[in-house]
Amino acid sequence: xxxxxxxxxxxxxxxxxxxxxxxxxxxxxxxxxxxxxxxxxxxxxxxxxxxxxxxxxxxxxxxxxxxxxxxxxxxxxxxxxxxxxxxxxxxxxxxxxxxxxxxxxxxxxxxxxxxxxxxxxxxxxxxxxxxxxxxxxxxxxxxxxxxxxxxxxxxxxxxxxxx
Amino acid sequence: xxxxxxxxxxxxxxxxxxxxxxxxxxxxxxxxxxxxxxxxxxxxxxxxxxxxxxxxxxxxxxxxxxxxxxxxxxxxxxxxxxxxxxxxxxxxxxxxxxxxxxxxxxxxxxxxxxxxxxxxxxxxxxxxxxxxxxxxxxxxxxxxxxxxxxxxxxxxxxxxxxxxxxxxxxxxxxxxxxxxxxxxxxxxxxxxxxxxxxxxxxxxxxxxxxxxxxxxxxxxxxxxxxxxxxxxxxxxxxxxxxxxxxxxxxxxxxxxxxxxxxxxxxxxxxxxxxxxxxxxxxxxxxxxxxxxxxxxxxxxxxxxxxxxxxxxxxxxxxxxxxxxxxxxxxxxxxxxxxxxxxxxxxxxxxxxxxxxxxxxxxxxxxxxxxxxxxxxxxxxxxxxxxxxx
Numbered sequence: 001x002x003x004x005x006x007x008x009x010x011x012x013x014x015x016x017x018x019x020x021x022x023x024x025x026x027x028x029x030x031x032x033x034x035x036x037x038x039x040x041x042x043x044x045x046x047x048x049x050x051x052x053x054x055x056x057x058x059x060x061x062x063x064x065x066x067x068x069x070x071x072x073x074x075x076x077x078x079x080x081x082x083x084x085x086x087x088x089x090x091x092x093x094x095x096x097x098x099x100x101x102x103x104x105x106x107x108x109x110x111x112x113x114x115x116x117x118x119x120x121x122x123x124x125x126x127x128x129x130x131x132x133x134x135x136x137x138x139x140x141x142x143x144x145x146x147x148x149x150x151x152x153x154x155x156x157x158x159x160x161x162x163x
Numbered sequence: 164x165x166x167x168x169x170x171x172x173x174x175x176x177x178x179x180x181x182x183x184x185x186x187x188x189x190x191x192x193x194x195x196x197x198x199x200x201x202x203x204x205x206x207x208x209x210x211x212x213x214x215x216x217x218x219x220x221x222x223x224x225x226x227x228x229x230x231x232x233x234x235x236x237x238x239x240x241x242x243x244x245x246x247x248x249x250x251x252x253x254x255x256x257x258x259x260x261x262x263x264x265x266x267x268x269x270x271x272x273x274x275x276x277x278x279x280x281x282x283x284x285x286x287x288x289x290x291x292x293x294x295x296x297x298x299x300x301x302x303x304x305x306x307x308x309x310x311x312x313x314x315x316x317x318x319x320x321x322x323x324x325x326x327x328x329x330x331x332x333x334x335x336x337x338x339x340x341x342x343x344x345x346x347x348x349x350x351x352x353x354x355x356x357x358x359x360x361x362x363x364x365x366x367x368x369x370x371x372x373x374x375x376x377x378x379x380x381x382x383x384x385x386x387x388x389x390x391x392x393x394x395x396x397x398x399x400x401x402x403x404x405x406x407x408x409x410x411x412x413x414x415x416x417x418x419x420x421x422x423x424x425x426x427x428x429x430x431x432x433x434x435x436x437x438x439x440x441x442x443x444x445x446x447x448x449x450x451x452x453x454x455x456x457x458x459x460x461x462x463x464x465x466x467x468x469x470x471x472x473x474x475x476x477x478x479x480x481x482x483x484x485x486x487x488x489x490x491x492x493x494x495x496x497x498x499x500x501x502x503x504x505x506x507x508x509x510x511x512x513x514x515x516x517x518x519x520x521x522x523x524x525x526x527x528x529x530x531x532x533x534x535x536x537x538x539x540x541x542x543x544x545x546x547x548x549x550x551x552x
Contacts, residue, residue, distance in 0.1 A: 047373060076275040076300075076411050091372075094274075096411055098324070099301035099354065100369035100376075101274050120409050120484065 043150035072098040077119040114138040218447040224264035225454035232264040234469035245374025246318035260316040266306040280406035285550040301368030302413030309385035334435035362419035408486025481506030
């Protein structure tokens with residue numbers, strides 16, 4: 001299953017005409033043969049969360065397209081409180097879809113700096129734009145060594161192919 | 164194909180094995196309404212080459228308290244081991260837990276719902292029926308002693324939204340036949356159990372955490388269904404109130420009782436799980452009765468903490484996300500609109516002097532009938548708010 005590279009100038013989202021990933025995070029994106037997008041340069045967890053690093057220690061967290069597709073239509077997102085202190089591995093919120101409340105876990109420790117309030121009115125952004133407007137929260141990381149155990153794009157692609 | 168995938172993507176957030184699931188459970192592959200009849204049969208015993216067996220632990224509650232029962236369920240789930248393997252074909256012997264409980268008359272809302280929108284708060288108060296917010300998703304249900312709830316806890320890599328509902332249908336249908344009854348149960352696309360007239364007899368809800376999940380549902384046996392409409396059909400329907408805001412909305416369905424005794428249902432369910440998942444020789448099968456008096460000291464501590472949370476106003480009402488509650492009079496213009504966040508009044512809009520006069524003292528008040536009523540003078544409005552909030 002060879003991923004095809006999309007040039008940054010093209011809009012990579014298949015579901016909604018929106019700003020391309022290149023504009024938001026300055027990165028190229030891959031779409032594999034199952035139509036699953038996994039942007040390059042992000043880090044991934046086995047729980048299907050993604051993390052993008054901005055300015056050295058500000059982490060943007062979301063859930064991957066693979067996870068949001070598996071979950072089904074998201075009807076509600078429970079967001080953490082701004083200012084809350086988080087330890088890696090702790091739940092920071094939950095997503096509800098198809099009568100199921102699924103916990104989301106933080107891959108890193110730190111403080112919640114910002115939450116995506118757009119998700120209050122439009123929880124479906126998690127399905128439509130999991131890497132763009134569907135981001136969940138931003139965490140100020142204390143310890144960047146926690147990032148080392150996360151997967152890169154290729155390893156995540158392998159991981160989801162194997163499962 | 165996309166919609167089929169979406170329907171078949173019965174996945175845990177953390178553990179997902181779509182391709183293996185398709186290989187093991189490939190009887191009904193069409194999304195057409197005619198596949199409805201195929202859903203009468205449980206997949207796992209007929210098609211999978213390697214039937215997965217589990218240790219089964221069955222807990223039956225003797226308590227009728229919804230607070231105790233939901234807390235005990237949470238406790239069982241906390242104790243349930245999270246599976247570390249992401250492979251559904253792993254031979255690691257896992258277990259499932261089945262918890263059966265009946266509550267006295269109560270209304271249970273989903274984790275992310277707005278109680279003012281989904282229930283008739285005034286009616287609940289008048290009939291002295293407690294309102295409880297549970298930890299799983301989904302909509303609002305009515306419980307009473309003619310309803311038995313089942314809760315199945317499973318490892319994350321075995322998560323399936325329909326498997327256990329199908330198992331129950333397969334076990335119950337012969338019972339009806341034997342009694343000469345027409346009832347035939349099946350699972351619909353909303354993962355509810357319905358009878359031959361498409362009336363809902365059981366609603367489902369789920370909770371997923373890392374490595375584990377549970378599916379719980381109601382089962383209407385001999386429930387007082389006329390109470391349901393009194394308590395759940397909201398004043399929003401009669402046009403006297405409007406609630407605007409996020410939150411999961413309930414989907415209304417016509418309901419029906421299946422008319423067997425609690426005991427017969429419990430025994431049929433336990434027997435079905437025992438036969439399906441254990442062989443008797445290699446797997447453990449345990450049954451334990453629980454209630455407030457028979458739990459251990461350490462269990463008691465955790466459960467009491469949980470009971471306190473479930474009984475708290477903060478969890479039940481106060482955790483509702485920001486919304487606007489409009490009270491209408493006569494010609495449908497809102498007399499007053501409250502903007503409520505985290506259980507406190509954030510703002511107020513009104514064309515009634517009663518409210519604009521006291522606006523400053525009302526803002527910041529907890530959104531409880533008695534609290535808001537104490538800020539105004541009009542007896543009529545006091546009564547209306549005490550009832551509705």
